[in-house]
Amino acid sequence: MTSLQHQGRASYAFFERNWNLTKRYMGWEIVWLVYNVINALSVTLISKNTSLLQNVSQAQIDSLTLYLLIGTSVWSYLSVTFEGVTDIINIERWEGTIEHTFMAPVSRFTHMIGSCWFAIVHGILFTFIQLLIVASFFSLDLSHANYLTAVFMLLLGSVSFVGFGIAASVLPLLYTERGSQMSFIVRAIILLVSGVYYPISALPGWMQPAASISPATYVLNGLRLALQDNSPIWSAEIWSNTWPLVITGVLSIPLGLMIFRIAERYAKRTGRLKRNG
Amino acid sequence: MAIQDIDAADLTKDITIDTAKDAIVIDGVSKVFRKPRSLLGLRKKEKKEEKREVRAVDNVTMHVKHREIVGILGANGSGKSTLIRILSTLLIPDAGHVSIFGYDIEKDERTVQRLINRVSVEASFFKKLSPMENLIYAARLYNMPGNEARTKIRQILERLGIPKDRIGQPLENMSRGMQQKVAIARAFLTSPIVLLLDEPTTGLDPRSKIDVQVFVRQLREEHNATIMITTHDMDEAEALCDRVAIIDQGKIVAEGTVEELKKVVTARMERTSLVTMNEVFMHYTVAHLITEADIARYGSWEKAFEAFEAHKEE
Numbered sequence: 344m345t346s347l348q349h350q351g352r353a354s355y356a357f358f359e360r361n362w363n364l365t366k367r368y369m370g371w372e373i374v375w376l377v378y379n380v381i382n383a384l385s386v387t388l389i390s391k392n393t394s395l396l397q398n399v400s401q402a403q404i405d406s407l408t409l410y411l412l413i414g415t416s417v418w419s420y421l422s423v424t425f426e427g428v429t430d431i432i433n434i435e436r437w438e439g440t441i442e443h444t445f446m447a448p449v450s451r452f453t454h455m456i457g458s459c460w461f462a463i464v465h466g467i468l469f470t471f472i473q474l475l476i477v478a479s480f481f482s483l484d485l486s487h488a489n490y491l492t493a494v495f496m497l498l499l500g501s502v503s504f505v506g507f508g509i510a511a512s513v514l515p516l517l518y519t520e521r522g523s524q525m526s527f528i529v530r531a532i533i534l535l536v537s538g539v540y541y542p543i544s545a546l547p548g549w550m551q552p553a554a555s556i557s558p559a560t561y562v563l564n565g566l567r568l569a570l571q572d573n574s575p576i577w578s579a580e581i582w583s584n585t586w587p588l589v590i591t592g593v594l595s596i597p598l599g600l601m602i603f604r605i606a607e608r609y610a611k612r613t614g615r616l617k618r619n620g
Numbered sequence: 621m622a623i624q625d626i627d628a629a630d631l632t633k634d635i636t637i638d639t640a641k642d643a644i645v646i647d648g649v650s651k652v653f654r655k656p657r658s659l660l661g662l663r664k665k666e667k668k669e670e671k672r673e674v675r676a677v678d679n680v681t682m683h684v685k686h687r688e689i690v691g692i693l694g695a696n697g698s699g700k701s702t703l704i705r706i707l708s709t710l711l712i713p714d715a716g717h718v719s720i721f722g723y724d725i726e727k728d729e730r731t732v733q734r735l736i737n738r739v740s741v742e743a744s745f746f747k748k749l750s751p752m753e754n755l756i757y758a759a760r761l762y763n764m765p766g767n768e769a770r771t772k773i774r775q776i777l778e779r780l781g782i783p784k785d786r787i788g789q790p791l792e793n794m795s796r797g798m799q800q801k802v803a804i805a806r807a808f809l810t811s812p813i814v815l816l817l818d819e820p821t822t823g824l825d826p827r828s829k830i831d832v833q834v835f836v837r838q839l840r841e842e843h844n845a846t847i848m849i850t851t852h853d854m855d856e857a858e859a860l861c862d863r864v865a866i867i868d869q870g871k872i873v874a875e876g877t878v879e880e881l882k883k884v885v886t887a888r889m890e891r892t893s894l895v896t897m898n899e900v901f902m903h904y905t906v907a908h909l910i911t912e913a914d915i916a917r918y919g920s921w922e923k924a925f926e927a928f929e930a931h932k933e934e
Contacts (some may be wrong), residue, residue, distance in 0.1 A: 345634065349763040356760030360746065360753070367748035367790070439744045446708045447761040448733035611712045614653050617705075 353449040357457025358464075361427075364434070365465065376473060379422075383415035383477045386540060406571065408481050413566050414539040415477070420470040420497065421504055421559055422530060427462025428508025429526045431455065432515040445616055451607065452600060459505040467497070487573040495576050496565030499588045503558030506595025507533075513606035519615060533559050558591045635731055637721050643814055643846035644684035644707065649716035650870075651677040651702055676702040677713070678870035684846060686721075689836070691861035692850040695905050699870035700850040701741075704818045707848070708738045720814050734762075737812035741819040743799035747792040751777060751802045754791065755809060762810040769809070776805045781831065797828035804835055808843075815839060817849040821856060829853075833860055854897035866904045873904045889925075 365372060390408040393399050431454070435441035444454070511529045515522030536550060537559035543551055554560045561584040568574040574581050610616040653674045676699045684690045694700040705711045706718060709729050718725045720732045745754045752773060759769035777787055780801045791799055800820060807815055817836065821829040833856065839845045851857055857864050858878050866874040866881075874881055878897060885900045886893075906928060914924040
C-alpha cells in the first residue's frame with residue numbers, strides 16, 4: 344500500500360513538475376501553437392485549390408478539407424505528445440537534473456507514466472485549441488461527426504504513441520549531443536507512412552506494409568470514420584482499427600520500457616547518465 | 621546487533637538499518653571509462669587502446685562507520701566524483717562491490733536510493749522553477765505528502781537564510797550560494813541516512829561555506845546521518861571530517877584522521893613542526909610524479925619532492 348502510494352505521489356510529481364515548467368515557458372507554448380496553426384492552415388488550404396479542377400463538387404472539397412484538417416490535427420497531437428515523452432530525457436539534460444531524477448527511489452515505469460500522463464493531457468489541450476482556431480477558417484459541416492468515437496480513438500492511439508516515444512527517448516539518453524534530433528527520424532517515418540495527408544494507397548507498393556505497424560494509421564482511419572461518417576465505437580469499421588491499436592499499445596509500452604531499461608543500464612555502465620553531454 | 625530507529629521520512633520506515641554495520645562499504649571497486657572510437661581511427665586501434673581507457677577508480681576499498689563524516693580529497697580528475705556517482709547508483713562499477721548498511725547498490729538499488737541523497741558541485745535544479753516548486757517535486761519523489769512537505773520546506777529554507785519572498789521566485793534569479801543552500805535543503809528534506817556531498821562548497825563565498833558546514837554538522841547531530849564529502853578545500857576537510865582519504869589517479873593513497881596524516885607526512889619530510897593539510901595533500905598527490913630516477917638523482921624522496929615543487933614554482 345505504502346509503495347503504491349509512493350509510486351502514485353511520484354507519478355504526480357512528474358505531472359506537476361511538467362505543468363509548472365509549461366507555465367514558466369508559456370511564451371514558448373504560444374510560439375509553438377502559432378507555428379502549428381500556421382502549418383495546419385497551410386496544408387488544409389490546399390483543399391481550396393481543388394476548385395480549380397473540373398467536375399469537383401463543393402461536397403468533395405469540404406470532404407478533402409476535413410480529411411486534411413484531421414491529418415494536421417492528429418499530426419500535431421502526435422508531435423506534441425511524442426515530444427513530451429522524448430523530453431523525459433531532453434529536458435532533464437538541458438536543466439542538469441538528470442542525475443537527481445535518476446537516483447530518486449522511483450521505478451522507471453512510474454517515471455514514464457508520470458511524464459506520459461502529462462504529455463497526453465498537454466497534447467489533447469494543445470490540439471483542441473489548434474483545431475478550434477484552424478476550423479474557424481473553414482465552414483465545415485460536422486453535423487455527422489461522432490465525437491465520442493474520435494476521443495476514444497485518440498486516447499487509444501496515445502498508448503501506442505507513448506510506447507514509441509519511450510523507445511525513442513533512449514536516443515537522447517545514449518547520444519548526449521544529437522540524440523534529440525535523432526528522435527525526429529521516428530516521427531518523420533510515422534508521418535511518411537501513416538496516411539496523414541494522403542491515403543496509404545498513394546505510397547509506393549513496397550512502402551505500404553510499413554503503414555500497418557504505425558499506430559497513427561489506425562488513429563487517422565478511426566478519426567476520419569468518426570468525423571466524416573459518424574461511425575460509432577462498436578461499429579465494424581471502427582473495430583477494424585481498434586484491435587490493431589490495442590495490439591500495438593499492449594506491445595509497445597512494455598517493449599519501450601524494456602528498451603529504456605537496457606539503455607539506462609548501458610548508460611550507467613558507460614557514464615552517459617550525466618548532466619552534460 | 622543494534623538496530624536503531626533513525627529519524628527518517630516514511631520512505632525508510634520499512635527498511636531495517638543495522639547501525640552496528642558499517643554505513644558504507646566500498647570493496648575493491650574499479651571503474652574504467654572508454655573514450656568513443658572514431659570510425660577513421662579503427663586501424664590504429666591496437667596502438668591507441670591504452671590511451672582510450674581512463675581508469676577513474678582503481679581498486680578502492682573503504683569503510684565508513686555510522687555517523688562518521690569522511691572526506692575524500694583529490695585533485696581535479698582524481699576519481700572522487702566518480703566514486704560518489706557509483707555510491708549514488710548513477711554508475712555501475714566494473715569490479716568490486718558497494719553496499720550501504722548492507723544493501724548492495726546494484727541488487728538493492730531502490731532500497732539504497734531510499735537511504736541516500738546527494739548534493740553535487742552544481743546545484744541541479746529546474747532553474748525556471750522556484751525553490752518551493754523544485755523541492756515539492758523532490759519531496760513527492762521521496763513519498764512526502766504535499767502539505768507536510770510545504771511546511772517543512774519553508775522551515776528548512778528559512779533556517780538556511782533564504783528570504784521568504786524568494787521561496788516562490790525562479791531559482792535562476794538566485795546567487796550560486798543561495799542555489800547551493802537550496803540543494804542542501806533538498807537533501808535535508810528527505811532525511812537521508814547517508815548523505816553524499818560532492819564539492820558542495822566549491823565557488824561559494826566564505827560566509828556561505830560556513831553556513832553549509834554548520835548545516836552538515838547539524839544533519840549528523842540531529843538526524844544521525846553518515847556523511848561522505850569530496851572537497852579540494854583542506855580547511856573544510858579539517859573542520860568537518862572525522863577522517864579523510866586522499867585519492868590520486870583513482871587510488872586511495874592515504875587514509876586516516878587529519879592528525880594522523882599530518883604526523884606521518886611530518887615524519888617522512890623530517891620536519892620538526894607539524895605540516896599543514898595542504899602539504900599532506902601535495903605529498904600524496906604528486907607522489908606518482910616523482911620517479912626512482914628522481915630519488916636517485918636528489919638522494920631522497922623528500923629532496924626530490926622539494927626539487928619538484930621548486931621546479932613547479934619556476
